[in-house]
Amino acid sequence: MSDAAPAAPAETIVLTGGTGFLGSVVLERLLVTTEEPIVLLVRAADDAAAAARLRGLAVATWGDADVLPSRVTALAADLELPDLGRTDGALDALAARTATVVHCAASVRFDLSLEDARRVNVGGTRQMVALAARARELGAPGRLVHVSTAYVHGRTNVLAREHGPEQAPVHRNTYEQTKLEAEHETRALTDGVAIVRPSIVVGDAVTGWTSSFNVIYVPLKAAARGLLTVVPGPADAWLDLVPVDQVAEVVAALVRRPELDGVFQAVAGEEAPRLQPFADVVCEVLGIPPAACEPAAAEQLGLYAPYADVASPFELGRARELGVRPVPVAELVPRLLAFAETAGWGRRPQPRAVAWTATPAVG
Numbered sequence: 119m120s121d122a123a124p125a126a127p128a129e130t131i132v133l134t135g136g137t138g139f140l141g142s143v144v145l146e147r148l149l150v151t152t153e154e155p156i157v158l159l160v161r162a163a164d165d166a167a168a169a170a171r172l173r174g175l176a177v178a179t180w181g182d183a184d185v186l187p188s189r190v191t192a193l194a195a196d197l198e199l200p201d202l203g204r205t206d207g208a209l210d211a212l213a214a215r216t217a218t219v220v221h222c223a224a225s226v227r228f229d230l231s232l233e234d235a236r237r238v239n240v241g242g243t244r245q246m247v248a249l250a251a252r253a254r255e256l257g258a259p260g261r262l263v264h265v266s267t268a269y270v271h272g273r274t275n276v277l278a279r280e281h282g283p284e285q286a287p288v289h290r291n292t293y294e295q296t297k298l299e300a301e302h303e304t305r306a307l308t309d310g311v312a313i314v315r316p317s318i319v320v321g322d323a324v325t326g327w328t329s330s331f332n333v334i335y336v337p338l339k340a341a342a343r344g345l346l347t348v349v350p351g352p353a354d355a356w357l358d359l360v361p362v363d364q365v366a367e368v369v370a371a372l373v374r375r376p377e378l379d380g381v382f383q384a385v386a387g388e389e390a391p392r393l394q395p396f397a398d399v400v401c402e403v404l405g406i407p408p409a410a411c412e413p414a415a416a417e418q419l420g421l422y423a424p425y426a427d428v429a430s431p432f433e434l435g436r437a438r439e440l441g442v443r444p445v446p447v448a449e450l451v452p453r454l455l456a457f458a459e460t461a462g463w464g465r466r467p468q469p470r471a472v473a474w475t476a477t478p479a480v481g
């Protein structure tokens with residue numbers, strides 16, 4: 119018999135992108151619905167600086183530096199550096215206890231060069247695939263839950279299905295292209311991989327909370343300031359919005375249910391609104407005169423213009439049973455606008471309520 123102490127169970131959840139908009143809510147859902155250790159991989163000069171960023175995240179997101187339980191820790195790691203910038207064996211030690219890697223980090227900029235977008239989105243995913251593979255070599259589960267985007271489908275005129283895209287898509291920008299390339303990186307694992315594809319992630323379905331005011335918030339703010347006299351895009355364009363809490367719950371559910379592999383599109387699907395009816399609700403809520411859709415005005419949206427002329431819906435399939443419940447725009451829009459005004463459209467960030475002090479609902 120060996121005198122060696124038994125190895126600690128490999129039950130750690132590794133999270134990238136936890137300091138970001140979606141990742142912070144994923145962390146919250148994991149705190150509510152799991153009890154295992156969570157290690158955030160955070161860009162920072164060293165582990166002490168990573169821990170300081172974690173405390174900063176807690177203050178910004180939940181209003182209290184001490185709110186996170188001790189099972190949440192941070193390691194300094196940069197997805198764009200070889201071996202995440204670690205030369206100290208920390209990655210092997212982490213891999214040996216990794217049950218699941220949740221890869222949420224990416225650059226969501228639409229204007230990066232292909233080289234820059236590939237370095238973070240494709241190269242970063244390759245490193246998370248390698249971490250999961252190393253975990254398996256060391257006898258840990260090493261499952262991967264990878265956050266992608268529904269826009270890997272690019273421009274299409276047909277229903278964008280979970281099992282697609284079947285043909286080489288026409289992408290709008292380097293973001294979409296590199297997010298599809300990142301999905302392809304995950305194939306190196308052959309199994310034990312779930313991919314979550316959100317559409318446009320907006321504020322919380324109930325509170326409207328968000329920490330990110332890009333994409334749809336750009337024209338919404340212009341409308342709220344009386345600067346948008348026409349709606350920039352075709353009247354029948356699909357506008358697929360999904361609340362951040364619903365996407366986070368899909369991700370957390372896939373952590374709790376390792377038997378589920380494959381693609382999960384976290385989207386409103388065929389229940390998503392078209393642009394004109396959506397704009398009508400916005401104008402009504404804002405108490406401004408209705409505005410007509412004008413496709414030629416889409417260039418006002420700059421980088422976001424391509425998202426105002428989406429010609430076909432996404433398929434909402436297996437994510438429905440994991441927590442996606444399309445919210446009617448008449449309910450969602452007032453909540454998004456009210457929160458955005460409270461938060462000064464990003465100038466006065468608001469913390470979320472702390473949700474995980476109640477008994478965890480693990481299921």
Ligand SMILES: NC(=O)c1ccc[n+]([C@@H]2O[C@H](COP(=O)([O-])OP(=O)(O)OC[C@H]3O[C@@H](n4cnc5c(N)ncnc54)[C@H](OP(=O)(O)O)[C@@H]3O)[C@@H](O)[C@H]2O)c1
Pocket residue numbers: 134135136137138139140141159160161195196197198221222223224225226238242265266267268297315316317318319320330333
């Ligand atoms: N927001 C949406 O509408 C939307 C829609 C579909 C899919 N998604 C996907 O959802 C995920 C999260 O998006 P988000 O909106 O939450 O983005 P975000 O707020 O910009 O957060 C991005 C996160 O990635 C981290 N990150 C970026 N580069 C990194 C690097 N080199 N090393 C380590 N970490 C790095 C950031 O860390 P720092 O704090 O250090 O910057 C941050 O935590 C992404 O995979 C995105 O493609 C988002």
